[in-house]
Amino acid sequence: EWLSRRGQTDILNSPMSIYEAHLGSWARNADNEWLTYRELAPLLAQYAKQQNYTHIELMPIGEFPYDPSWGYQVTGYFCPTSRFGSPDDFRYFVDFLHNHDIGVIIDWVPAHFPKDDFGLRRFDGSALYEHEDWRKGEHKDWGTLIFNCGRREVGNFLYSSVLFWLEFYHIDGIRVDAVASMLYLDYSREEGEWEPNEFGGRENLDAIDFLRKMNILVHEKFPGVMTIAEESTSWGGVSRPTYLGGLGFTFKWNMGWMSDILKYFSADPIYRKYYHKNLTFALLYAFHENFVLPLSHDEVVHGKGSLIGKMPGDRWQKFANLRLLFGYMYAHPGKKLIFQGGDIGQWSEWDHDASVDWGLLKYAPHARLQKYMTHLGKLYRDSKCMWEDDFSxxxxxxxxxxxxxxxxxxxxxxxxxxxxxxxxxxxxxxxxxxxxxxxxxxxxxxxxxxxxxxxxxxxxxxxxxxxxxxxxxxxxxxxxxxxxxxxxxxxxxxxxxx
Incomplete structure (x- = not known):
């Protein structure tokens, strides 16, 4: 029933509020051990329903060896991580959420892979999945290798991966990580560390062709499934159809909005008049793409502080600012994404090795913030004017x-x-x-x-x-x-x- 309705839903003109979660740190048992897929399913479904989220987005769920990579250094492209159970347990997790009218999006990582010898690196002794030329084949920032999307076999491997998640696990959407790193040959590279394409440009033509074909396959074979690009540059047409020259994604993360709005809210209110354009600038380009407004995990790690920690003022003002931030996001054109912990005002940064601090809900400011988010989410879902014409x-x-x-x-x-x-x-x-x-x-x-x-x-x-x-x-x-x-x-x- 869910899959049938999904294919008939106009997702662009429907409410979409996404709760981003990391299964290893959303909730843990009393011994600080991971919960299983079967244990997490009813808890996440109940929370999403209570808070009026339409979708759960899972940080990478494919098998991966290194916990601090958060799943972004994948070695298992066709299987969910065994940390939380078996493939059938994960299928149960997805079906349980569907039965409670919650969609499931997963992060998918076709941009790069780790150098572990038990992974794809030099799989047959040669540069089979990666490039032989280091100027094309390595991400120095991440210590990973780049897929050679120009090889038909590599493209077919990745196409098979994404289609398998959709067919076998009934996933409703994929958020493609690090798209900007795929589009540009000189991404995070100095002069002399990259080789121009055949036309002398910096565009990665093989990766562009791969992304377009991937989107065509997904949309043709699975109507109603969405593809979402984490793309941080001004590349045009990311969420426009391939037949119009676009990349073919359903949505694009609006990283510019996120950067501007967090800079604005971090400023003391007495100085905000000097940052007024940070509030309004995004409306100059808001309808050029189908945007998702992300307040994601990337904004609450590596010393950036929690969302409420970014807010200026005393405790009362911090909570007022955070309610105002969420209100502005829900009112602004575009779909919504909030990372776990933010919607209850968690003080600490996200820690992949510890649970969300649910104990905060025994204190009135946090419990009332959660109540506000419940009411705001319901108003959003019930009010067509807040989502029906998001991209016009x-x-x-x-x-x-x-x-x-x-x-x-x-x-x-x-x-x-x-x-x-x-x-x-x-x-x-x-x-x-x-x-x-x-x-x-x-x-x-x-x-x-x-x-x-x-x-x-x-x-x-x-x-x-x-x-x-x-x-x-x-x-x-x-x-x-x-x-x-x-x-x-x-x-x-x-x-x-x-």
Missing amino acids: SNGFEWVDLNDAESSTISFIRKSKNPDDYMLFVFNFTPVVRYDYKIGVPENCFYQEVLNSDSEDYFGSNVGNKGGVWAKPAACNQWPNTISITLPPLAMTIFGPKR
């Missing part, structure tokens, strides 16, 4: 993007029915702003649908007493005006009640 400018319209001095912005999200819309207003400072005027389309009552400053969410409970009436007075480019109170460090959502 028809679904988004600025109300006011220019109030940098006050560090406020406001915009409207619309579904394909233009009468179905909501107004999102953001105050990125801890200053309460009274009698703040916002232009609106209609002269009607605007109900306060959600307020991230509610005391239910550990906020200060500043708000608009359920909503406000518009007045027929022009404001900005709009014919009507509402006068509202902007809570501190908060998102407020309004919906018209006619």
Whole structure:
């Protein structure tokens, strides 16, 4: 039933909120040992349903020898890691999530492989899977070897791998790791360490051809399965069809949005007016690709700090900022991805060798943040205007993007029915702003649908007493005006009640 519905779903115009998880560290038993696939399945399904996530994305699940690689140095391209059980146990895990209406995405790594002698390195004594030329064949940053995608046998091996995961394990999507490293011959290389292609350029023509063929195969054989590119450059058409010259991915991670927004939120609110463009710049290119907005594991390791640790201010302000960050992400065009621990305000960086700090939920700020995420996720899934037209400018319209001095912005999200819309207003400072005027389309009552400053969410409970009436007075480019109170460090959502 799940697979049948999947093939008929228009994923681009459906809600999609992804919970990224690392099975070895999401939860552990009392002895700090891994849980099995069968033990994890009901726990993850229950959590995803509670928090209104639509999909679970697993960090690489193919067999791998080295725990600190997190699975990104794969040696088993057709089998799930035995750390958590057998292949049949993993099939049970996927089917259990499907039976609870949760999709499963896995990270897949065709860019490189480890140098272990028991892996693919010099498999028959020659450079069989890799390049003989070190300028093409080695990732010095990662200490790994690069697949020679120009060899038909290598391409067929990788095509077989991805199709096997989809056919045998019923995976709903693959997120392709390190796509940028595949596209460019000079990726992370100095002058003299790379060889141009036959036309004298830096593009890796064999890898480009491989990615296009891989996407064509997946979409032809498994309608409804998505492919997602982790691609960090300005390469054009990553999520455009191959027949239009694109790479053929369904989605692309928006790394630029992630970098800009975390830089903005890390700044003390008194200085945020100088970073105002970090909030608005992504809307200049938001509809050039089918973007996923990622707050992934990469942002909470290697000394970068946890999400809540990046937030400025005292404890109250840190939680208010984090609620505001998640609110802005859910309101912004694009699908959503949050890594484990972030949605409960875990203080410590991610540790692949320890569980999420679930004990924090006995404290009110963390429990109320989780409650906020539950309500925000439900509002998102129930509101077509927040996802139905994600990749068209028809679904988004600025109300006011220019109030940098006050560090406020406001915009409207619309579904394909233009009468179905909501107004999102953001105050990125801890200053309460009274009698703040916002232009609106209609002269009607605007109900306060959600307020991230509610005391239910550990906020200060500043708000608009359920909503406000518009007045027929022009404001900005709009014919009507509402006068509202902007809570501190908060998102407020309004919906018209006619």
